[in-house]
Amino acid sequence: MKSAIITGITGQDGAYLAQLLLDKGYRVFGTFRRTSSVNLWRIEELGIADHPQLRLVEYDLTDLSSSIRLLQQSEAREVYNLAAQSFVGVSFDQPLTTAQITGIGPLNLLEAIRIVDPTIRFYQASTSEMFGKVQSVPQNEQTPFWPRSPYGVSKLYAHWSTVNYRESYGIFGCSGILFNHESPLRGREFVTRKITDTVAKIALGQLDCLMLGNIDAKRDWGFAREYVEGMWRMMQADEPDTYVLATGRTETVRNFVQRAFQAIGRTIVFSGEGETEIGVDADSGATLMRIDPRFYRPAEVDLLIGDARYAREKLGWTPQTSLETLCDMMVQADLRRNEAGVSF
Numbered sequence: 001m002k003s004a005i006i007t008g009i010t011g012q013d014g015a016y017l018a019q020l021l022l023d024k025g026y027r028v029f030g031t032f033r034r035t036s037s038v039n040l041w042r043i044e045e046l047g048i049a050d051h052p053q054l055r056l057v058e059y060d061l062t063d064l065s066s067s068i069r070l071l072q073q074s075e076a077r078e079v080y081n082l083a084a085q086s087f088v089g090v091s092f093d094q095p096l097t098t099a100q101i102t103g104i105g106p107l108n109l110l111e112a113i114r115i116v117d118p119t120i121r122f123y124q125a126s127t128s129e130m131f132g133k134v135q136s137v138p139q140n141e142q143t144p145f146w147p148r149s150p151y152g153v154s155k156l157y158a159h160w161s162t163v164n165y166r167e168s169y170g171i172f173g174c175s176g177i178l179f180n181h182e183s184p185l186r187g188r189e190f191v192t193r194k195i196t197d198t199v200a201k202i203a204l205g206q207l208d209c210l211m212l213g214n215i216d217a218k219r220d221w222g223f224a225r226e227y228v229e230g231m232w233r234m235m236q237a238d239e240p241d242t243y244v245l246a247t248g249r250t251e252t253v254r255n256f257v258q259r260a261f262q263a264i265g266r267t268i269v270f271s272g273e274g275e276t277e278i279g280v281d282a283d284s285g286a287t288l289m290r291i292d293p294r295f296y297r298p299a300e301v302d303l304l305i306g307d308a309r310y311a312r313e314k315l316g317w318t319p320q321t322s323l324e325t326l327c328d329m330m331v332q333a334d335l336r337r338n339e340a341g342v343s344f
């Protein structure tokens, strides 16, 4: 039986990847952190929390000995490193913690692989945030990096560590440079889910207004379930490599807001500029969106649009879900949760 470790199974991608691997007949070791209240809601929503082939293991990415034990005890052949301090905004307030978890953490796992068994395959969750400041579009595996946040800088360190262990020790280390991918399981701190959750609450009369930062930012948003399939394909290839996964379409945060309101039958019209911009209900005139500069970042990534041609050619990976379908799916899920008074 194939076996795999997923670090960060309590996160969005960890949950979807666990489901994918279990469906493929893998034995899965999913790691979670010791906290005062462990959050398993995502794997519970997917109905896999009690799966007989799933074992949850307490683990912290910043601890080398814990990484070594994890590999020794599981005897897994594939390691998907999805764990990270993954919120860009927080990385400006907690740069050192972010560097330790998101930057050095993967190095612990690579070292553990080198010590325990260098034939174990390794996937590193790299990110389009490494491209940062726009230098060319669309961005692909050859585009130069210029990260714009402590998160992006940390991920770049982990990316190069993965490439370095591939080149130095022949470790099968893949780096997936994934552009933003969303789903109903997205954390509420990220902008798409913040929008769909708030829009659902507005629809249900639980909130009046959505507060956002920079709505001019442009992102290439795909559906997370499809992106974890790409991770798995990278790990089944003959050679380890670096791949971009993206949809090739970019939209502003403002357009995502518009679409989310459309999903509840409201039309939002924008007026004003910068901090004074507002979004108003075209029928009632009620203000549905305002700008709160507290959500601005010290340095912003203005435009991300990915070119996933290489992944299509080498892995046969193509994204299928449109942004409209994704947004509607997220709004519907948040309507259901908020109606039921469930708060994730």
Ligand code: NDP
Pocket: 007, 008, 009, 010, 011, 012, 013, 014, 031, 032, 033, 035, 039, 059, 060, 061, 062, 081, 082, 083, 084, 085, 086, 087, 101, 125, 126, 127, 128, 177, 178, 179, 180, 181, 182, 187
């Ligand atoms: P999430 O934030 O949803 O999940 C992150 C996971 O990492 C959580 O399970 C979290 O555990 C865990 N974690 C955090 N710190 C540690 C630690 N010190 N030790 C062990 N586990 C830890 O992220 P996503 O699922 O969205 O993303 C998965 C990975 O892909 C991340 O590395 C992210 O940076 C990267 N990525 C994501 C993209 C996206 O658009 N979603 C795009 C490109 C890259 P806990 O629940 O305890 O907090």
Ligand code: GDR
Pocket: 086, 087, 088, 089, 126, 127, 128, 129, 178, 179, 180, 181, 189, 190, 191, 192, 194, 211, 212, 213, 214, 215, 217, 218, 219, 253, 295, 296, 297, 300, 301
């Ligand atoms: P990002 O995602 O930084 O791209 O990182 P996020 O959804 O946080 O921000 C996207 C864009 O929206 C702007 N924005 C806001 N963002 C948040 N969170 N909250 C707001 O109120 C708000 N208003 C405007 C942001 O400034 C930004 O431009 C995500 C994470 O999943 C990373 O881990 C991953 O590596 C990248 O995607 C690819």
